[in-house]
Amino acid sequence: MKINVLFASCILALTSFSAAAQQQRQQILSLQIIDTVAVPVLPETPTFYNHNYVFKARLDSIQKMVPLSYNEHVQKYIDIYSGRKDMMGKMLGLSEYYFPVFEKALKYYNIPEEIKYLPVIESSMNAHAVSRVGATGLWQFMFATAKDYGLNMDNFVDERKDPIQASYAAAAYFKDAYQELGDWLLAIAAYNCGMGNVKRAIIKADSHDFWEIRPYLPQETRNYVPAFIAALYVMKCSGQHQIKSQPTTFVKNTDTIQVSRFVSLPQLATALSIEADALCSLNPAYKKKIVNGTEEEPKRIIIPKVNMAQFAQIYEVLNNTELDVNPKVFLASNDDRRLKKKIVAKPVAAISYHKVTPGQTLSAIADKYQVEVQDLKVWNGLKSSSIVPGQKLKIHNPESSKRKQYAIKG
Template sequence: MKRNVLILSFCVFTIAAFNSRAQQKINRLDSISPISFLSTTYSGDTTAVPEVLENPLFYNYNFTYKKRLDSIQRDIPLSYNESVQRYIDIYSSRKDMMGKMLGLSEYYFPIFENALKAYNVPAELKFLPIIESSMNSHAISRVGATGLWQFMFSTAKDYGLNMDNFVDERKDPIQASYAAAAYFKDAYKNLGDWLLAIAAYNCGTGNVNRAIAKAHSRDFWAIRPFLPQETRNYVPAFIAAIYVMNCPDKHHIKAQKSLFAIKTDTIQVSRFVSLPELAQALAMEESDLYTLNPSYKKKIVNGSADQPKRIIIPKVSLVNFAGIYEVLNNNVVETSTEVILASNDDRRLHKKRKEVSESRHAVKYHKVGAGQNLNVIADQYHVEVQDLKVWNNLKGSNIVPGQRLIVSQKSGISKDAGTKSGKKYISYKAKGKNGLRASERL
């Protein structure tokens, strides 16, 4: 009996120690810099979704949290498990951040809800920009995803968003929200499950379908181990964000007042309008007007008779009306009116092109060492002896120590290039949020 008690005590101590170390690692992973919610730069990639350590032992199951999730569940399943609990712990401890999210939601959520309702998709999707961008219209991820909904360039174009030298509609809260709603409608039609559609928004429908095939299941929690790491965390974080935003008082989180806590008007203009001049007429800070209209790159609204443009302004008082009318109707903006379509700003694509370009133009050299021959050098650089002879104009196989040889050239043929095996490669463009050009082996 005494022996059994000792064994049980040892097991409990081991589990407690493991859980303590796991929690310490989570705390380290969760230590990210504070986010400036109205800044024009954004260096993270879904920074509101910190990495968490997977733990097979669910030691802090909370029936109260489970009940609360069940009570707010609507169209999207709000599962409760260890992964969700981890993110509830994280977000509920970030009281300042979530307080800012509550303040911003008063302005943004009605915009999101209108767009989601127009496409008949669940209103709960309005919480996604919290984990996508911390509801920052100027957010740009490390790979180039932009705006509140973090659209990649190609997907934004597919869903009707315009990017040119004057405007980036990925940063427009209204336009981008309708594009996101259209994406979710298509993803749900393709996958038939809202959690899978949300996962697809993060990693693309192709990755989700491959995970489904590997897991032989269409349940998100079953296919989760086969998804990219970020996507595995993305859905639990989304569920946790819904929980915290619906139960802030349970965790002593108070809404913080934001710039958007003002009454606004929407006007349509069919001519070029200077935002600095309009801000002066409105007697407001230029930066505040830019914040309300984040999609205009040059601080110029390029409206035309064919394509009027929207401007969001604070409610107008009669005192300022004459000056506002002058700016909107009579002031001439001195700038070129030429519209130039933007190029793809997917940073992964640019990195790949740069790597390919550098590899094509790279010429590598090798200084012959004592005892080395062409066979040894060819094996070292994965090339053929005949290539070394051609690149270096060698008529024979004799080389001497200290001699400088070209060992890689643009026209070089590597042993690993697959030319001998007859393998060929084609390029394709993967559809989905994170579509990239890639190589597919036939």
């Protein structure tokens, strides 16, 4: 059956990188590119009493290339995700559609299959997810990183939302990160906080073991890797936690077509006898619900498998329908919300004081003021990390000799 478009059961939409873009990869690896939207922040647990050897044995049994450590940090997230049965049931349902897409991209770059679980904690596998700082899509790419890994953002499309394109870009990032760090847990950490933060933590800890450098990483990243391991475990061992896969609205049997003209997704949905939202959910990258294909740059549409009865209507939409739309493409500007916050200059005191609140730890206070725990101990004559509510701690500011700019993160 031919309708002047190319049908295929599957397309590997490989990102084409120019030599210049490849050279820029290493620069972008040092940036904080991903802002997770689904990982709850938990306090540190000083002592671990509930070691569960059953969970450890299960993690050992499903481990492949990525180390699946078991400790108190992983256990806390196992408790959370195994308790969120409705959410994880939805993730299992969505995985039936998305995981084959992720797996093909990861396999192409020889990345461990286990990395396919990252979008569970990144975006709850929502292609339209946008974080507070502008990270977008299933893999939560920031604008600059997406551009450097070949993704296109303009007035018609945002390929960060394209499951295929974004998956290949994420796999390419992991290839670069692993070549730099030589460890998959460190590569996962870098995906969250950037290569620069991971390298600095390695130097401070004098170690390449994630669990040893963990105290020197940003708080979100300390939680990010344990959350990834826990989410992978809960999805792989869902039956042991009474979690059942929930059906999704995604059509599983699909075809891929390439079009070289503008096509309205709602009009095509009518021809396919499906809801417009259902077709748009298969093609989430198109901002205006219009596929702007051209002869020079055909565009992909994912559609449910068709039958002969729909042939005439589909042909009409794909070949003979004219749309009243301006075809001019405008490249999108950087949508990093952190760049839109005003930078306010303010004087910084040489010494300030912090009053300890209930539940605060020395580590949390050090993070707040961007200093080291050991410095806090020295400045305040502390022999241990024990502090009590109401206690005042002296904070030395190394930037006191000049005015420092503070940018508020959205």
